Amino acid sequence: MVNKKKKPVQPTKAQATEPKNRRLTNAERSSYFARREAAKVLKTVLQGDVKRKAVGSIKTLVYSPSIRNKKATFALVCQTLKYLPIIKDVMETANILNSKWKRQQELMYIITYDILFGQVETLTGDAEKYLILRKGPLQSVLAKILVKKGAKRIEDLMAQYQIYDVKKPRYVRVNTLKMDVETAVFELGKENVVQKDDLIPELLVLPPGTDLHNHSLVTNGSVFMQGKASSMVAAALGPKPGWEVIDACAAPGNKTIHLAALMKGKGKIVACELNKDRVKRLEYTTKLAGADNVEVLHGNFLNLNPDDQLYSQVRAILLDPSCSGSGTVADRLDYLLPSHTSGEGDSGDVGRLTKLAAFQEKALIHALSFPSVERVVYSTCSIHQIENEDVIKSVLPVAASYGFQLATPFPQWPRRGLPVVEGSHHLLRTDPVEDKEGFFIALFTRNASTFTEVPHETETDNSSDYMQPGAFKRHRYRKMFVRSFPFTKLSKLYLHRR
Numbered sequence: 001m002v003n004k005k006k007k008p009v010q011p012t013k014a015q016a017t018e019p020k021n022r023r024l025t026n027a028e029r030s031s032y033f034a035r036r037e038a039a040k041v042l043k044t045v046l047q048g049d050v051k052r053k054a055v056g057s058i059k060t061l062v063y064s065p066s067i068r069n070k071k072a073t074f075a076l077v078c079q080t081l082k083y084l085p086i087i088k089d090v091m092e093t094a095n096i097l098n099s100k101w102k103r104q105q106e107l108m109y110i111i112t113y114d115i116l117f118g119q120v121e122t123l124t125g126d127a128e129k130y131l132i133l134r135k136g137p138l139q140s141v142l143a144k145i146l147v148k149k150g151a152k153r154i155e156d157l158m159a160q161y162q163i164y165d166v167k168k169p170r171y172v173r174v175n176t177l178k179m180d181v182e183t184a185v186f187e188l189g190k191e192n193v194v195q196k197d198d199l200i201p202e203l204l205v206l207p208p209g210t211d212l213h214n215h216s217l218v219t220n221g222s223v224f225m226q227g228k229a230s231s232m233v234a235a236a237l238g239p240k241p242g243w244e245v246i247d248a249c250a251a252p253g254n255k256t257i258h259l260a261a262l263m264k265g266k267g268k269i270v271a272c273e274l275n276k277d278r279v280k281r282l283e284y285t286t287k288l289a290g291a292d293n294v295e296v297l298h299g300n301f302l303n304l305n306p307d308d309q310l311y312s313q314v315r316a317i318l319l320d321p322s323c324s325g326s327g328t329v330a331d332r333l334d335y336l337l338p339s340h341t342s343g344e345g346d347s348g349d350v351g352r353l354t355k356l357a358a359f360q361e362k363a364l365i366h367a368l369s370f371p372s373v374e375r376v377v378y379s380t381c382s383i384h385q386i387e388n389e390d391v392i393k394s395v396l397p398v399a400a401s402y403g404f405q406l407a408t409p410f411p412q413w414p415r416r417g418l419p420v421v422e423g424s425h426h427l428l429r430t431d432p433v434e435d436k437e438g439f440f441i442a443l444f445t446r447n448a449s450t451f452t453e454v455p456h457e458t459e460t461d462n463s464s465d466y467m468q469p470g471a472f473k474r475h476r477y478r479k480m481f482v483r484s485f486p487f488t489k490l491s492k493l494y495l496h497r498r
Contacts (some may be wrong), residue, residue: 007376028124034069035114035125038076039107041067045077060252063213065284070213080113086145086157087112094141096134101127116142117154168436173224173231173254174202176261177290179222187217199410202261219407221288226254227328229430229439230381234258236409236428236441237377239316241266246311246365248301251278253285255320261292269294270314272301282414302363306370308441316375317367321360323380323387324353327430327438357386364395368402368444376404376444383438385418388429391422392442402446417442 027148058081061067062074081086087109091097096459101108104127111131114123116138123132131138157337174184181202188194192210197203204223206212217223233254239245241264250271259269271286271294273279279298286294301319303310312322362382367376380387392406399405406426415434417427432438 001379024124030069032124032140034072034076035110037067037073038110043106064185076110080110081316083113083117088154089145090138090141094137167208169208170206171228172204173226174223175221175289176202177265184223203231222252227437229437233379233441234262236443237265237316237318237375243267243315244313245269246314246317248317249321251282253282256294257286257289257291260294265293270297272297272299274300302366311370312372314370314373317373318377319363319367320379321363323382324384325358325381327381327383327432353384354384357391360387361391361394365398368399368404374446378442380440388440389418389421403446407443407445409441409443
């Protein structure tokens, strides 16, 4: 605890009058606003981590249009998260925050990082002044924590919060709606070593650490920074120009605009997104890409009625639902979050994974129920079997009743599904170590002769149950299964599948 009998250090006359007597330099002003922007991002990230429901990755939040000083903000957020366990211990032990500043604790975390670990010599702002006056007690508490933990250096103290430095190539996907691949290679090659990917024709590979966030081709939507595994998802669906397609869980929109490019801007893509903030991001992305054939729908994909004439011509559905994100921990920087540094990540959160898997299964069954659909891709950025092979295994009877079967996306790809489900050789996995990210892709297909024979209910019912959202669809599932299986067998397959 801080010795309350000691008088707080008073600012010097120069410090007290500095803001009034002189203008802030551009560097000071930039740092001031970067700390405020970083605090907003940090608050969103920490709240999402507590709820296990992130609005977006750290990178997505930082590189949104609303953030001005992206580079400085990104560095502050990452560094503060890296040292956050120590910062929290120091601030709690020092007990220096009153009720006013506790309401801005994320900003106080940012400033404390700058004071204890940063390279900033001068800090401007009321919050900064408040903590600078308490720099001595903060440093004293930090020294005591080092002694208590038996650490001689900060690096020794940080050893218990291991941070993995993953060297991953920088992938960029050329937006062929705006630019051809050869032109992109030429332009990017002026400053970087550029190679073409051996699997995705429009994907380019640059050295790890290549910073393109301010490159003109990125800012004008000619190329998008998108990982290889993520780029494989839309390519696996393979929609044709002129098709009608649904992207069921679309934001932030990288896969959506990839679909639009594969369709050469022709046809129609209905991009569904439930979260209001992510809808804005989706709309921005599609506009930047020049994807004029995308219709953004603010709503729940599960509420779309497969029997509605609006969707009677839909031929392909991309379903990339909410998942644990365990396969992109390094890319999303999730390893910096408190839930990971404290050992409370996805692997121990069985309840959350079970809920995610239940939603994923429900969404996949819904996607398979659209009468004219020929191709459905289900993908996750998860490494967990419960979100991947288990979901596929549970819906296979439903898929078969609609005439769907598993197909093999990218037959030349070496890594396939875990052998816990029939047809696992059709499933595709990427490896977090070998491929630097863990993705899962399953492709369902059916041909015209198959799906035109699937029974399609047309009769109506006066029961109020039919008036509920999705009720008509549920009755159709039941009748189709009665035709295919005895109900007792259905109970085992569907109700007690796990």
